[in-house]
Amino acid sequence: MTDSSGEQPAHDAPSDPPLTRRSHVRAARSEFENQVAHARAEFEEANERIKERTGRDLIVATLLGLALGAVLIVSLIFLKWLFLVFALAATVLGTFEFSRALISAGRKVDVVPQLVVGSALVLSGYFVELWLHWVAVFVAVAVVVVWRLIGQMFAKDGRTYGAVLGDVLIGGLIQLYVPFLASLCVILLRQDGGEWWVLAFIVIVVAADTGAYAAGLTFGKHPMAPRISPKKTWEGFAGAALAALTAGVLLALFMLELPWWTGLVLGAVILGTATAGDLGESMIKRDLGIKDMSSWLPGHGGVLDRLDSILPSAMAALALYYLFHPLAA
Structure with a gap:
């Protein structure tokens, strides 16, 4: 049938059949799933290499560390008595x-x-x-x-x-x-404002541990104390020093309200006590002939394996509190 001008009526361009559109969707989804599977396989392979080198499961250790860190922060900021329970249980x-x-x-x-x-x-x-x-x-x-x-x-x-x-x-x-x-x-x-000091020194310990782990894993070649802890390297210690000093300055300025130079002192002292505590516990475990104190914390070992750097650092942090707290703004 024609209109008054005698021309055929216009029609829209034919669209893809529904079956073709579904095929495109399935192909795109399949490609996405393959990419995800490939990325997961590469991540698991890298995690296995890290586990083989360090003896720790990186994924489990990270997730557990984040959970414990969240409990720690909540207890310190909102409920001091909850941190006391936390400390008592850890002890x-x-x-x-x-x-x-x-x-x-x-x-x-x-x-x-x-x-x-x-x-x-x-x-x-x-x-x-x-x-x-x-x-x-x-x-x-x-x-x-x-x-x-x-x-x-x-x-x-x-x-x-x-x-x-x-x-x-x-x-x-x-x-x-x-x-x-x-x-x-x-x-x-x-102490007055003591919860912030506790949080600060623990953050510095964690920063030093993380910096040592990352730098040692990436650049570590020269053993620091091969007879005590063969996997610790001077490159890792350099990474720990950089992380501890940086964290110390930032925490001093923005959380403890202290001069920036006190952050350098705080970071350096905590770095020293954390390193000494880590090596000291390694000596004890080597003398006892064990790798970890227990296996209660997956990816970390035992509770004491996580406290080895924190315990001696608490003594240093308390001394620095008495020394620097009067300088707080």
Whole structure:
């Protein structure tokens, strides 16, 4: 049929049949899925190489670290008492790990007294005066030492004098290494603005650890202490130093309200204590013949493996608080 002008009516250009459009969609989706699968395979391959080199699962370690970091930040900023619970739980688990590792190495350690006395020591750091806390430290060490001596008197297992003396000294070391250093972190927490200082020194420790991991993995060639920790390198230490100093300056300026140069001091001191704590625990584990204190934290090892840098750094952070806090704006 024609219109009045005698021309045929115009028609729209023919569109693709529905089947053709569905084919295009399926092809695009298939291409996208292939790209995702390829990227995932490459990521898993890289993760396996990192795991083979460092002994850690990067994905699991990162996710767990982010979760713990979120709990830590929330507890420090909003609820101080929640951080006290967090610190107490970490102390108990770390003390238990250390005690069990020593027992496996043939030492006599009284686990329950260690846990009870250690918990009381941490709590005293938050609830009692500073002078009384120092009394609690001496009492805690005395209790575990006397308990071990009395236990040995009734054991009658023929243990030599040297072995008994070693057990006594190690019992006191457990209290000084884990609960006492953790209590210093709690003492810092209770100070005016102490929650920000706790957060600051922990952030510097994490920054140093991350910088060492990234730089060591990328550039690491020269072992730092091959007999103690073969995987630690001077390149990694350089990365840790850069990250710690940068974090220290930024935290001093924007969180602690201190002069920038105090951030350099804070970063350098925390870097030193964190590195010493890491190497110190590595020496202990090498002496005990173990890789990790436990496997409770996937991708990280044990609780004490995460506290090794934090515990000695708490002592340094408390000293720096007394030194620099009067300079705060």
